[in-house]
Amino acid sequence: MTAARLTQLTDLTGPATRPAYDPQAHGAGIVHLGIGAFHRAHQAAMTDDALAAEGGDWRIIGVSLRSKEIAENLNAQNGLYTLIERGASGTSARVIAAIDHVIAADAEATLAALCEPAIRIVTLTVTEKGYGIDHASRLPDQTNPVIAADLAAPDTPQGVLGLLVAAIRRRRADGSVPLTFLSCDNLPENGAFLRDGVVGFARALQDDALADWIAATIAFPSSMVDRITPASTDATLAEARHQTGCTDLAAIETEPFTQWVIEDHFPSGRPNWEAGGALFAADVTPYERMKLTMLNGSHSMLAYAGFLSGRSFVRDVMTDPDLSALVKRHLGAAAGLLSPLPGVDFDDYAAALADRFANPAIAHETFQIATDGTQKLTQRIFQPALSAMEAGQDLRPFAFATAMWMRFCIGHLDDGTEYALRDPRADEVMAMIRQTEQTAPALSEGFHKLAHLIPDALAGNPLWRGHIEDVLSVALADGCHAAIRQEALRTMQQ
Numbered sequence: 001m002t003a004a005r006l007t008q009l010t011d012l013t014g015p016a017t018r019p020a021y022d023p024q025a026h027g028a029g030i031v032h033l034g035i036g037a038f039h040r041a042h043q044a045a046m047t048d049d050a051l052a053a054e055g056g057d058w059r060i061i062g063v064s065l066r067s068k069e070i071a072e073n074l075n076a077q078n079g080l081y082t083l084i085e086r087g088a089s090g091t092s093a094r095v096i097a098a099i100d101h102v103i104a105a106d107a108e109a110t111l112a113a114l115c116e117p118a119i120r121i122v123t124l125t126v127t128e129k130g131y132g133i134d135h136a137s138r139l140p141d142q143t144n145p146v147i148a149a150d151l152a153a154p155d156t157p158q159g160v161l162g163l164l165v166a167a168i169r170r171r172r173a174d175g176s177v178p179l180t181f182l183s184c185d186n187l188p189e190n191g192a193f194l195r196d197g198v199v200g201f202a203r204a205l206q207d208d209a210l211a212d213w214i215a216a217t218i219a220f221p222s223s224m225v226d227r228i229t230p231a232s233t234d235a236t237l238a239e240a241r242h243q244t245g246c247t248d249l250a251a252i253e254t255e256p257f258t259q260w261v262i263e264d265h266f267p268s269g270r271p272n273w274e275a276g277g278a279l280f281a282a283d284v285t286p287y288e289r290m291k292l293t294m295l296n297g298s299h300s301m302l303a304y305a306g307f308l309s310g311r312s313f314v315r316d317v318m319t320d321p322d323l324s325a326l327v328k329r330h331l332g333a334a335a336g337l338l339s340p341l342p343g344v345d346f347d348d349y350a351a352a353l354a355d356r357f358a359n360p361a362i363a364h365e366t367f368q369i370a371t372d373g374t375q376k377l378t379q380r381i382f383q384p385a386l387s388a389m390e391a392g393q394d395l396r397p398f399a400f401a402t403a404m405w406m407r408f409c410i411g412h413l414d415d416g417t418e419y420a421l422r423d424p425r426a427d428e429v430m431a432m433i434r435q436t437e438q439t440a441p442a443l444s445e446g447f448h449k450l451a452h453l454i455p456d457a458l459a460g461n462p463l464w465r466g467h468i469e470d471v472l473s474v475a476l477a478d479g480c481h482a483a484i485r486q487e488a489l490r491t492m493q494q
């Protein structure tokens with residue numbers, strides 16, 4: 001018998017925890033762009049905690065910039081959804097009521113929501129490519145078709161920067177409270193990155209007065225976020241049905257661990273996110289670097305090496321002695337690049353990460369993590385490698401990760417099984433590979449010549465290149481298992 005759809009809190013009959021507040025008694029004060037699973041497992045859950053602890057009009061209007069499915073699922077449930085936490089000690093669930101409603105791929109409605117006087121904060125999880133900001137200059141990428149179209153028609157924007165600048169301009173003219181923009185994407189100094197993009201967009205519109213006003217008035221605090229959130233499966237929906245007694249097509253699952261470090265700069269107010277465990281700091285940068293270098297860097301390495309060796313999930317990687325040893329080596333190498341951080345023991349943090357990766361209850365796909373390598377690896381692998389080179393530390397762990405990424409980009413497993421290269425520069429990368437001799441030196445040269453990717457100082461370092469070619473040559477000639485085995489043996493002998 002099919003369970004009735006989750007639409008209101010009185011529908012609940014299972015053991016899932018109910019919200020400790022009446023959602024209808026609270027208005028919306030936040031617009032969130034990019035309402036995927038991570039936001040719902042992280043910021044929305046902490047907002048739910050804040051509402052329960054202190055109330056306030058801080059519910060969330062979600063925006064799905066492309067997909068209509070998540071909006072349809074959440075709106076049919078009046079914003080309610082089940083958040084399932086799976087850990088080694090068991091499974092628990094709670095129903096989240098922080099989302100007021102979701103706008104589905106509708107730029108006009110999104111702009112109207114951003115201009116609502118009651119809205120005071122805009123949070124974002126749109127990924128680096130979603131901003132349309134050039135990483136090197138931190139200015140709008142005017143070769144991006146969305147950016148170009150929004151600059152040509154700024155009153156009817158479709159993209160993120162265009163929408164934000166249009167909302168700022170309208171709210172300024174109306175005398176509304178200035179918005180605070182909080183990026184929650186995995187980017188270093190994500191607040192400054194977004195601020196430079198927004199100010200740059202206003203200048204590109206030849207509106208220096210608006211650009212100067214934004215720079216002087218609008219807050220762009222940085223934040224660091226962390227919570228492993230795999231894609232939902234049929235098992236997720238079945239667990240939600242057990243936990244709630246209802247059919248919940250918006251259910252998601254995550255790990256028990258969650259972390260949010262936020263620069264405390266909210267001139268127009270904010271929820272009591274501390275109730276959900278958020279940490280407010282004057283400077284988020286050291287926490288960002290710790291996460292990008294240790295967690296995200298090792299995550300990328302294990303994703304490429306794991307997927308290429310037949311490990312579908314992160315937890316499977318950690319059951320393989322060779323791969324597990326390489327993950328721990330990478331964590332140690334990354335920790336060695338960090339300056340001391342008060343209250344943080346990097347060895348303890350590395351051990352906790354290894355335990356989280358090994359969580360048998362979380363099915364986090366290596367192929368999912370392996371997406372968008374050309375966007376992710378600059379901060380996760382190449383910049384740490386550059387720091388290691390400058391400090392005279394071992395380049396090998398970062399070179400191994402890079403070699404595995406290069407092998408992944410070839411687009412097939414050792415047995416010939418093909419897979420899609422999901423990357424914003426996939427066409428460019430695949431064209432280079434097709435035109436290149438399939439040897440380690442030639443492929444390495446081709447990858448190092450890709451514009452705006454691997455830093456020149458690394459590309460010109462013979463030790464770095466030698467490490468990459470050593471790993472890649474074994475992977476090409478003898479297979480990825482052999483390359484991983486060789487690397488693990490090398491680690492054990494050190």
